[in-house]
Amino acid sequence: MKYYDKITPDGTKDLLFDECVLRSKVTQTLTEMFRSRGYRQVITPVIEFYDVFGKSAYFPPENMYKLMDNSGRLMVLRPDCTIPIVRLMATRLKNIPMPVRLYYCHNVYRVSHDMRGKSNEIYQTGVELIGSSSLHSDLEIVELAASGLSEISGDKYRIELCHIGYFKSLIDSLDTDDDTKEEIRCNVEQKNYAALNDLLEQFNESPAATALKYLPRLFGGEEVFAKAYELFSSNGAADSLDYLRSIYESLRELGLADRVIIDLGLVNQAEYYTGIIFRGYFSGLGEPVLSGGRYDNLISDFGLPIPAIGFAFNVDLATEKSRGMALEGQAPDILVFSVEERLPEAINYIKTLTQNGLTVENCVLDDYDQAVAYAKKRGISQIHVMDEEIEIIQLGEGQGR
Amino acid sequence: MKPIRIALTKGRLEQDSVQMFQQLGYDCTALREKGRKLIFPVGNANMEIVLAKAADVVTYVENGVCDIGVVGKDTIMEMGGTFYEVADLGFGKCRFALAVPMGVDFYKGYHTRRIASKYVNVSRSFFEKKEMDVEIVKIEGSVELAPILGLSDAIVDIVETGTTLKENGLIIQEFLGEISARLIVNIASLKLRKEEIDTFISKIEHYLGTEV
Numbered sequence: 001m002k003y004y005d006k007i008t009p010d011g012t013k014d015l016l017f018d019e020c021v022l023r024s025k026v027t028q029t030l031t032e033m034f035r036s037r038g039y040r041q042v043i044t045p046v047i048e049f050y051d052v053f054g055k056s057a058y059f060p061p062e063n064m065y066k067l068m069d070n071s072g073r074l075m076v077l078r079p080d081c082t083i084p085i086v087r088l089m090a091t092r093l094k095n096i097p098m099p100v101r102l103y104y105c106h107n108v109y110r111v112s113h114d115m116r117g118k119s120n121e122i123y124q125t126g127v128e129l130i131g132s133s134s135l136h137s138d139l140e141i142v143e144l145a146a147s148g149l150s151e152i153s154g155d156k157y158r159i160e161l162c163h164i165g166y167f168k169s170l171i172d173s174l175d176t177d178d179d180t181k182e183e184i185r186c187n188v189e190q191k192n193y194a195a196l197n198d199l200l201e202q203f204n205e206s207p208a209a210t211a212l213k214y215l216p217r218l219f220g221g222e223e224v225f226a227k228a229y230e231l232f233s234s235n236g237a238a239d240s241l242d243y244l245r246s247i248y249e250s251l252r253e254l255g256l257a258d259r260v261i262i263d264l265g266l267v268n269q270a271e272y273y274t275g276i277i278f279r280g281y282f283s284g285l286g287e288p289v290l291s292g293g294r295y296d297n298l299i300s301d302f303g304l305p306i307p308a309i310g311f312a313f314n315v316d317l318a319t320e321k322s323r324g325m326a327l328e329g330q331a332p333d334i335l336v337f338s339v340e341e342r343l344p345e346a347i348n349y350i351k352t353l354t355q356n357g358l359t360v361e362n363c364v365l366d367d368y369d370q371a372v373a374y375a376k377k378r379g380i381s382q383i384h385v386m387d388e389e390i391e392i393i394q395l396g397e398g399q400g401r
Numbered sequence: 402m403k404p405i406r407i408a409l410t411k412g413r414l415e416q417d418s419v420q421m422f423q424q425l426g427y428d429c430t431a432l433r434e435k436g437r438k439l440i441f442p443v444g445n446a447n448m449e450i451v452l453a454k455a456a457d458v459v460t461y462v463e464n465g466v467c468d469i470g471v472v473g474k475d476t477i478m479e480m481g482g483t484f485y486e487v488a489d490l491g492f493g494k495c496r497f498a499l500a501v502p503m504g505v506d507f508y509k510g511y512h513t514r515r516i517a518s519k520y521v522n523v524s525r526s527f528f529e530k531k532e533m534d535v536e537i538v539k540i541e542g543s544v545e546l547a548p549i550l551g552l553s554d555a556i557v558d559i560v561e562t563g564t565t566l567k568e569n570g571l572i573i574q575e576f577l578g579e580i581s582a583r584l585i586v587n588i589a590s591l592k593l594r595k596e597e598i599d600t601f602i603s604k605i606e607h608y609l610g611t612e613v
Contacts, residue, residue: 113481116463117464285589286465
């Protein structure tokens, strides 16, 4: 029998010391911002009933960790933070005055391909603004996402923005079956120009098909709008573009024009999202560090028709980026060594020191020479020896480490 | 600015890609005198080329350590993954085929077929679509050997001319799909370095005659 008692499961890892400090810092930076804008924290369980996620097609069962409770009911480790909040809204919070602003800091669990460099345990922090479908709320959320990205990366980020309505207007104008529509959507998402062209051949030169062929290329700056209007503006497409444009204009007024990319081909999770969709990128990272959008139908899946919008940061990725952030010294400032008779006194002394903002370790060795050796190894520069009186010993810079 | 990094699949696709790049005006002389180097600068552009095995090209591009990759559709179909597949480069053409021993009726009888292939995911999804339960055995090379030795009823493999199959007493039962070299791009790279990558893609599309 082989014991797996010395390794962590695939796609997970232990975080040590500085990694924890950095993660907390990034999380704190973001959550403080969320709180200052009126968002309140919720914590939902890490295990949920399978049905919470299984009723929708957004979470394929093969990508969820499953377990069983004592009654044989199927449970999952949550693969997403929004659905549990949706469940919460449809039940305990259904009578809360709207709109509601919530934030969370949670691990999510997703079974991904082995050995492809992906984590299966992802630490996320994000917000949901529930009960409003106004332009105000869309702008608030996108701006909040941009502020978060900028807070962590300085200016080295981009945020891409789409309105799924444009794609939906196009695809609904095609007279074809759902499988073909889904295939078209996949090829738009993957910007697979070649396959998309072949697939759309059958629709001759219908305006919607022509626009769909061009859709994966509709990304960039402001110029995208003109091209998109020109390609297709019936069947509600113009409304979606108008709306997206007004958000873009507001973001420009906020000085974010350089940071924002319009990509009308951002059509992943087209069923989940109903309005604007956005993702955030840091330069040097190969995958989005933030993703979000409007999901007006999700809560009604749980029986309550309430509009909502939100986003989630992948904190682990964001942390990777801020690895350069200055860290406070990892070693404590002082080691307090005490003779046995004076232990209570030493504890009180340590408390006094820490109240002044110092980091102080209590020495648990009973031999002074060992204490010095330990302090040197640990990089502590001062030992306070507690006896008849307190003696302060400087170990000097650079010793030990 | 960091150079745009392109991963090429070693071997035939590499030669065809380099030839295409040269014709587009990119100076690839560094690739001719390889030595022990692994990264090769493009002489007259802010780009560099790395050589890798097909599957690694996908992994590098997906993780964003390479911005662009040239890799066969066979590898993409087998591995899946998240990236943009922006162009069919037209070279490295071949097909996926289901091949069976000559004179055998593959679909006759009720027993569960055993399929040997290097491409287990491609095989699995092909038979899933046919609503057939099959047993798939992974074979790393010379898959034709498996039915000869009696390990499997058929094979799924890439076929160019079919000569190797014929020489080993196998015939093509049916084709699963067309394969050729594809240009893939990391999703973040395309957004963050749009100008440079767009220029590169347009040149290729112009060369292939597929511009929109």
